[in-house]
Amino acid sequence: MWNDHELSKMVDGGIPFPMLSDAGGGVGTLYNVYDPEAGVENRGRFIIDPDGIIQGYEVLTPPVGRNVSETIRQVKAYQLVRNSGGTEATPSGWTPGKKTLKPSPDLVGNVWKEWKVSED
Template sequence: MSRYIESELKPFNAKAYQNGEFHDISDEDVKGKWAVFFFYPADFTFVCPTELGDLADNYEAFKKLDVEIYSVSTDTHFTHKAWHDSSDTINKIQYPMIGDPTGTITRNFGVMIEEKGIADRGTFVIDPEGRIQIVEITAGSIGRDAGELLRKIKAAQYVAAHPGEVCPAKWKEGEETLAPSLDLIGKI
């Protein structure tokens, strides 16, 4: 994707591992609700389980916001199951773990590291219309924070529900927002 924000989710079909079962998943399953696509380099690694475990620990908070998490790596759904079965941290995961061994989804989001065949650490928040609202890409050695992701999603949901308002830096749910106007120019 040359421009991420407001880009539409591209079509895909994949297999996912979730709650002891394999199932098919496609872009059609994602539309109509808020979603996080959470790309990570590979199963059985070091930073990845800390991030996925953090998401698992906060999964109920995401569900309360009607947000589904989809973790994605270029591993297969079989590898996801093996990792789930062998790691106490990964065993906590209840959200879908999508296998993308062909790299189709990873390339659709523009986070494939071609020379390695793995994904960058990319986070994409998709709105119910299937459009990307938030993008974060970090270096492989830098883990992400589920709490900060939740804050950003709350802001995205707020502005989606309140056209004409924007959320300032460090905005938290319940705090004041801004209504851009000529009156505010130079006064903030």
């Protein structure tokens, strides 16, 4: 219904992937976003890695929308970290092409030497 009556008017030709419905809130209950009294799920997004581990999530109440650009940024950051084998970490506000951090015991308490807020 959302795709037919809303998204198809926002995205020319509709979205290029199928949308699923969680009738009864089974999946929403598993992820703790289903409100059984209202019979709806709170808005949420979950970043799940190829091993099935939730790496990130955000749950918002209905009046506040999500930021798709931020979700894409986070997916790219998780991919970089995973592909580096854990030898790189992304600081606050990191975007592709920006400086990463090299996790080590020496970095603890010294992030300020390696990364500045102005680089965000």
